[in-house]
Amino acid sequence: MTDQEGTPVVAGIVTAVVGTSSSFVVVLAGLAAVGATPEQAASGFLTLLITQALGMLWLSVRHRAPITLAWSTPGAALLISTGVVTGGWPAAVGAFVVTGLLVVLTGLVPALGDLVSRIPTSLARAMLAGVLVPICLEPVTGLADSPAYVAPVVLAWLVMHRISRRWAVPVSLAVALIVVVVAAGSSVAAADLVPSATWTTPHWTLQAVVSIGVPLYVVTMASQNVPGVAIAASYGYAVPWREAMTVTGIGTVAGAPFGGHAINLAAITAALTAGPTAGPDRSRRWIAAVTASATYLVLALCCAALTALVAAAPGDVMQAAAGLALLGTLAASLAGALADEDGREAAVVCFIVAASGVTVLGVGAAFWALVAGLVLRPLLRVVSPARS
Template sequence: MSQTTTTPHEGTPVVAGIVTAVVGSSSSFVVVLAGLTAVGASHAQAASGLLTLLVTQALGMLWLAIRHRTPITLAWSTPGAALLLSTGVVTGGWPAAVGAFLVSGLLIVVTGLVPALGALIARIPTSLARAMLAGVLLPICLEPVTGLADSPAYVGPVVLTWLVMHRISRRWAVPVSLAVALGVVIVSAGSSLAPGDLVPTLTWTTPHWTVAAVVSIAVPLYIVTMASQNVPGVAVTSSFGYQVPWRETMTVTGIGTLVGAPFGGHAINLAAITAAMTAGPMAGPDRSRRWIAAVSASVTYLVLALACGALTALVAAAPGDVMQAAAGLALLGTLAASLAGALADEDGREAAVVCFVIAASGVTILSVGAAFWALVAGLVLRPLLATRT
């Protein structure tokens, strides 16, 4: 009778799912809170948004994993949250941002139902989408540098932890550095935290629609979510031999975004990086049972949702630039991957650089943010600047 052996890189589906949820949420929750706050959310509304994202992505994962017996992993749109952080408050304030979230969710649903729209998005050069995202991320990723110069006592321990953990375990570098950042906050401002702030609650916002919000938030949010999350998520999952039901997945994530938007959730989508944790060897040697890792991750996300109020209160009480620096560290890997993708296509490199520079500038023209203009400039200049042979 044969006995299955487990390599050092293999584990069990349940443990893999727990690690996926812990790493996925702890690596970027501060970016989500900062992004929602940047477009006008109060601390209560931001906490509601984080709670909503955790619940909707968990329920969507449960449905897809159990229905298809496939390790399909969902997540919130971290690039989308970074986009919000760079966009800031638009005309109409927070209600207009919520309206833009709804438009983005509707576009995701339509993408699943209308193949032509998905094909249109696929025609956007990957280098331009990556360049736009890199430009959005650059100002955020500068925060550890400026924070270290302005508040070394607060930011120094976070940066040092990140560096040390990179030598020990790259996967845990960001989560552990964020834990240190929260520790700094607790030590410096713990006594000012009110018990009532620690309880997560849902906060409804009646959406409002403005042209500026749709153009500055909805369209770029949809594009970066599709190009930086959904398309790579399919590729990662497929690389382990699993087929993602594209139409149903887009419908589930789009409906999840629509339902969550009035409560502050900006977007949920296919996971890209953490998808490898549930679909790969980490989830066990038996490929037919790896879908259990997605279920385990879903349950863990629901448990973590109970901590949303406490996390938001801690971020709000953070001294100096400690949480901004932590957010910058969390996005350095995404920035590196985006820059590499933006510059990989030699023929469109100049247009990608222009797109990157405009997105990084943060300019607002006609009440429309830089991300939109960056993509427009890149699309217009790409054929004009293409290398002629």
């Protein structure tokens, strides 16, 4: 095998390893926050790996293009901030189904896609930034409360940032897992490490749909699917929009009863399979997506063990690792939220409401943040010139 033939294979493996290691703890924390037991969270983790791998395999082979899928990391962060809703875990699963159906409709009904595109990007980014703030504070509070556990994780993140930014989060998570093994090795060894899928019959409540389903859809579309298309286009690849939305939407619906919250087009890791790291021959970079798909399926065998480690974690070590993993997303969200000068004040209001974590009429802060931003944006844009 020549170097040219081997490069896409290596790029695909790196894509899957980085994609999984950099955010799996956020996914597990998000599922647990909305009521999943450790077994149900492990099932969701397993389901996300399998559904995104199969969807990626279908799209990349069919179109001979490096179309990469991922789970919704911003969506998982949203779940952390939302918490348990009326109806508990079954209601959260029902909301996941609604999110998947909305994604399918986005691909099939152009009007819905147009409606979503009319939501200002600055507001979507501001909402996400507000959701992320409490999570990204965890490394700070963790250092104060559990310095012996958290300090090695933060130090690893800082050192790797100087060496290789791409590997800073995976290495810090690896250090966090080492800390867990050292501190709670016996309880991890006693856990069931065989991955298995756990069925939950969906239940639908208005609160869950409004607090989880709709914001999860908006965040996934604005922070994953739309940027995913743009990144692919920047490397000269056209994503089949309707088919991609249909595949990821159906994958989300099918995976929801087993705990998967949402799959979507990859954004950050998309560059690893579509860019030069996947080889100089653009016509062969689709192989990287296929390799990533196969690697995700292999990593699925480890999901029960990783879930057991997270469940056994002492102190604030895994929460701190999750906060470090989302710092880059927070920075990008804040930059996008404040880039539009005309809508900056409305974006700040949206950010503050989302960060407040308030619940009104049983509905979480993310929904009200978006409502506040949409209502205030035209008012503040009209009033601001007069004030100035």
